[in-house]
Amino acid sequence: MHGSEELRFRHHQADEVTAIVQLFASVFAASAGEAEGALIGGLAEKLFTTTDASDLFNLVAVDDGGVVASLFFSRLHVSDESEVFILGPVAVQTDRQGEGIGRALITHGLADLVSRGVQAVLTYGDPKFYGKVGFRQLSPTVIKAPFQLSQPEGWLGQSLVEHAIESLSGQCRCVDALNDPAFW
Ligand SMILES: CC(C)(COP(=O)(O)OP(=O)(O)OC[C@H]1O[C@@H](n2cnc3c(N)ncnc32)[C@H](O)[C@@H]1OP(=O)(O)O)[C@@H](O)C(=O)NCCC(=O)NCCS
Structure with a gap:
């Protein structure tokens, strides 16, 4: 039996990039099929290689065997x-899912964003899962997604400061790696 208490949560190191890309490819292949694995593995690689350092954070959960979970935040x-x-994508190693690692990794990541003065964080995913770490559905009058969404109910956000996320509005622009309708 594994336990999340043995894990360490921190920013990724340069020599972990290949393992992180492989983690995303294998986790999404297992959960959604080979094509999705290739798509999200490719996204992880492109996020690392094409995004300015000031516009990207990657956090990992590691144990003595290496990286077991990872997430991206991009501007x-x-x-x-x-x-x-x-926030996104997020992946927890397939045989370690359901142990609380995803929730703990995101919680560490949100605290990191707060310490950097970030005002709000959005994501696009399952409201049931992301609702457990503070995300709420965004009304269409708040920030508009960069592309038409195939699942509008998955457009989620939370404020990290005192004022409500509703103080933000208008169209937004994502980083190049996410600037592809395949992800929306
Ligand atoms: C989705 C994922 C990141 C969640 O991480 P995890 O470590 O397995 O989840 P946790 O154990 O931290 O679960 C946290 C809570 O969310 C719930 N949850 C987990 N996965 C869920 C899902 N897919 N849908 C709804 N709820 C989910 C758990 O029941 C748990 O609730 P609880 O604390 O009230 O019991 C992970 O399962 C994963 O990598 N899945 C495949 C890839 C993926 O779908 N990534 C997310 C989209 S980018």
Whole structure:
């Protein structure tokens, strides 16, 4: 029996990039099929190789065997005055899912964003899962997604500061790696 208490949560190191890309490819292949594994593995690689360092954070959960989970936050440009990031993708090693690792990794990541003065974080995914770590459905009058969404109910966000996320509005621009309708 594994336990999440043996894990360490921290930013990724440069020599972990290949393992992280493989983690995303294998986890999404197992959960959604080979094509999705290739798509999300490719996304992870492109996020690392094409995004400015100031626009990207990757967090990992590691044990003595290496990386068991990882997530990305990338900058979402809403206005020149706001600091907004989007969470995703997230992956927990297939045989370690359901142990609380995903929740713990995201919780560490949100605390990291708060310490950097980020005002709000968005994501696009399953409201049931992300609702457990503070995300709520965004009304269409709040930030508009970069592309038409195939699952509008998955457009989620939370404020990390005192004022409500509704203070943000308008179209946003994502980083190049996410700027592809295949992900929306
Ligand atoms: C989705 C994923 C990141 C969740 O991580 P995890 O470590 O397995 O989840 P946790 O054990 O931390 O679960 C946290 C809570 O969310 C719930 N949950 C987990 N996966 C869920 C899902 N797919 N749908 C709904 N709820 C889910 C758990 O029941 C748990 O609730 P509880 O604390 O009230 O019991 C992980 O299962 C995964 O990598 N899945 C495949 C890839 C994927 O779908 N990534 C997310 C989209 S980018």
